[in-house]
Amino acid sequence: MSDDPPVSILLPTTKWTTACTELATQLGDDDELVIIxxxxxxxxxxxxxxxxxxxxxxxxxxxxCSGKANAIAAGMEAARHDRLVWTDDDFHHPSDWLGEMKSDYAEYGPVSEVPYFVGRDPLSVLLEPLYASAGSLGLYLGNQIWGGAVMFERDDIDEAAFLDELRQTVSDDGLLMEYLVVTTVGRTRIVPIGGTIREAIERPVRWTKILRWHFPGTVAGTCLVSLLVLAMAILVPLYMVILLTAAHLAVNEILGVRRWTAILAYPALFVFVPLVFYALVRRTFVWGGRRYRWCGKFDVRVVE
Structure with missing residues (x-):
């Protein structure tokens, strides 16, 4: 019998998905799955x-605040145990998922996994390689948190202050990064995204605004580097086609994912850079069926 303390898994969702069934079958005797x-x-x-x-x-x-932030806050308050797991309902949780998270926490303390976003519409497919390099790789190398798979204990953070701020903002994991240091274990989860062009446009708007309000230095650096790489792609296209394709193949190898979309890195750049600047000036965005106006780190309005 395992000596691990019981865990509360927090899963925000409005419908019973495959992930609910997967997680329910992995619960230990005293574990709980809290569906919010x-x-x-x-x-x-x-x-x-x-x-x-x-x-x-x-x-x-x-x-x-956002619906996701509101759900996580309610789940943390309702959870019965001190060891918490946040996860999402949009990716596959293999039968050993919870067991591996428990083992990782025992070895490293607070831990998180890494997402790899796979598109379900043409625009999301095109942007895959840049999501991998600008997003997933940074999480992996920087030991940063992905809210879809993170385990920690209440004592690892200032919980009262965190919950207070969580109910005033949009990004659950963006805020948690300011409170918690994790070890990112070497497991990558495939997360399908998009489905429509509108969804594909809204996502980078939200992600860019997370960087803007939580990590302004990062978004400034991203804009500068993106412009420099785009300029080089225009000036020396053949060289950059080879370089970008090779670089993104290497990124996939690091993340343990084999995707043909690495060959789209060069054309994706010409879409990704304008999208980043569009996201910075866009006033609202849609997430989970709600439209938000995010005017400041703790200034969020639900407008629809």
């Missing part, structure tokens, strides 16, 4: 035979 939805009208509440150890919590409508 918005209200009693959500489809997940219609399920009559929730497995043992699964609880449903209604977070209510967000006020002054």
């Amino acid at each position: 939805h918005d209200n009693e009208d959500d489809p997940v509440t219609e399920r009559e035979d929730s497995p043992e150890g699964v609880r449903l919590i209604a977070a209510g409508e967000p006020d002054g």
Whole structure:
């Protein structure tokens, strides 16, 4: 029998997904899966035979924060245990997922995994290599947090201050990065994204604004480097086609993912850079069916 303390898995979702079933089957005797939805009208509440150890919590409508931040805050307050796992419902959790997270925490303390975003629409597919290099690789090399797979304990952070700020902002993991130091273990999870061109445009807007409000120096550096690389791509195209393709093949190897989309790195650059600057001037964005106006780190308005 394992000596690991019990965990509370926090899973924001409004419907019962494959991830819910996967996680429910991995619970230990005292573990719990806390499914956080918005209200009693959500489809997940219609399920009559929730497995043992699964609880449903209604977070209510967000006020002054994102729906995800509101859900995580409600889940942390409702969770019964001190060891917490945050995860998402949009990727596959293999049968040993929770066990590996527990083992990693025992060895390293707070831990996180790395996402690799795979597109489901033409624009998201095109942007895959730059999401890998500008996003996933940075998380992996910088030991940064991905809210889709992170384990920590309440005592690892100033929980009261964190929850207070969480209910005033958009990004759950962006804020957690300011409170928690993690070790990023060498496991990459494939996360399907997009589906429509509109979704593909909204996502980089949200991600860019996370950098703007939580890590302004990073977004400034990203803009500068992007412009320099784009200029070189225009001046010496053949050289840059070879260099960018090789670099992104190497990124995929580091992340342990084999994707043909690395060959799109050069044309993706001509879309990615304008999108970054568009994101900086865009006033609102849509996430999870709600439109937000994020005017400051702790100034969030739900406008739809």
